[in-house]
Amino acid sequence: MSLDAVTVAICTHNRLDLLRRTIASIHAAQRPAGCRGEILVVANACSDGTEQWLTDMAVNGAGPHGWSFRHVREPALGKAHALNRLRTLETAELIAFVDDDHRVDPGYLRSLVEAAERHPESGLFCGRILPDWDGREPAWVHDTGPYRLYPLPVPRFDLGDEERPLGVDGPCPGGGNLAVRREVLRRVGPFRSDFGPVGHNLGGAEDIEWVRRALAQGERLQYVPGMVQYHYVDPDRFRLAYLMKKSFERSASVVRLERSMPSDGTAPPRFMWIKVFDRLVRLVVSAADASRRRFYAMRLAGALGEIHGYRLRRRDESLSAIGKGKE
Template identity: 50%
Template sequence: MNLLTVVVCTHDRAALLARTLDSLDAARRPAEGVDVLVVANHCRDGTHEMLQARSARPGGLPLRWLAEPKKGKSHALNLALREVRTPLLAFVDDDQRADAGFLQAIVDAAREQPEAALICGRLVPDWDGREPPWVHDPGPYRIYPLPVPTFDCGDAGRWLTPDIALPSGGNAVVRTEWLARIGPFSTELGPVGHDLGGSEDSEWFLRALGVGARLWYAPAMLQRHHVDPERLELGFLMRLARRRTESTVGLPGHEAGTGGVPGWAWRKLGGYAARALLTLRADRRRFYLMRAAAALGEVEGYRRLQRDARLAAGRRP
């Protein structure tokens, strides 16, 4: 049996998925053995045909693929959790490219840190020069987080906790002996198709750490994330900030009551919106519009909790 299975969940991104698989095939292969499992989630763009042809061609890593018809990334992830039999499982997203040393770095980290139930690596944007100049601005009005996942905790390995950093879902390895304790991904969270949902990975990591799993950062596990120029337009960035912030309200570490929207949340929203209207500088306006969108998402998150509480109260005998 191989040591490692790389899991890639995908939805209607055949071209990007092919790049991801190409990068895994080109990476150095550990002697312990690696295979790849792709879960095609409600795909309608030729992904199935591409995977069928690719699984039959020689030379690449052993590739198996499954179709998950129920739309939602968490459904695809949970199917993968049930199917993997190797001691290590690596999650890689379909819009990332693995570095040449990525696979070997996973095996090395697992061997060197036997206490690590979870391992994450470094994830950097795959800049190609088409991005607007402001994305590289390090100043006080920089836009964060960008819709290009970035994770870099330095050049040295270290243990991570939630107060330091949590990786994204496509940048993690888990020892499969822990899966029964951690449980599946929440199907109430996460993207459905290409919408802007999220937080299924954060909730899963927090749950894992809550049952005793330890998270090790291995910087040699390097991936590069695809940059979509359309996602760097202000309108998209604001929609993303609103949706992602809304999804975090109520998660562990972001607990909230169910008594409605706190006054401070409304004040924060109003303050950011006023600053965006009153400033004459483009970088400040962009920054405060993003903060206002995130604050609006927070307000909507509190409203969601209040609705859920009312519904739960109505179901009680």
């Protein structure tokens, strides 16, 4: 099964400098012979000059190597709204999602298209996301000892060098390096706007929820190691306040999506509160050691995030029960 075109889709909000970098990397990527390329940007409530720059780009019609280019505006702030706007547009059969703070590896598109041709039974494809280290990051980021920070505030998804299918049991990729066949994008349904980031806040999981829903509906997902994207490393992400907030939001999203965890009570389970108390004590006694203090501050924020996620999940279940009662 040969593919004659691919749409590279970028949802962006007020990141013009990074967006330019992303698009330049796509132009520089190798494209399989006979496969047309299109860059499609959804400008999500942008106010930093992005839309004017995109308009100027569109006037030229095509970029280097024959890339066509277009953009649309989505005024409702929130990445899920931008993704759902994308679902309504005409695209190539294969849609490759690239975040606006990523750059693609030169072999990215070739690896994706070749995998899509090898696996016509698969409707979704994912690859590696690696930090784009530039030497400005603090040394402790690369620690491998007992108090190393995980997950790092820079996304990383790397399942090794072997191509393989992924199932409902995971691991589950996010949407930063995901490709979807057009009919699958439409068939699975919209992205949930109550999950995704709004602007540049630290909410998320709208992509993971959608991928899990797709797999639950029987869609197939293929991990392709040659699909490599590099995530921009923002130095501000290594401040303790950011680390704690990200840990809180990520843990809340994970628990909110976790259906195997019991939720038969209105209050968070006792073990969650025990974990908070344990992390707090460890943080207090670690005050003199910067590595331990940083580690347990993140763990405490994560434990509090789990409680928040539990409460959000209980709310979701209550709303779902009310909705079913009205049917």
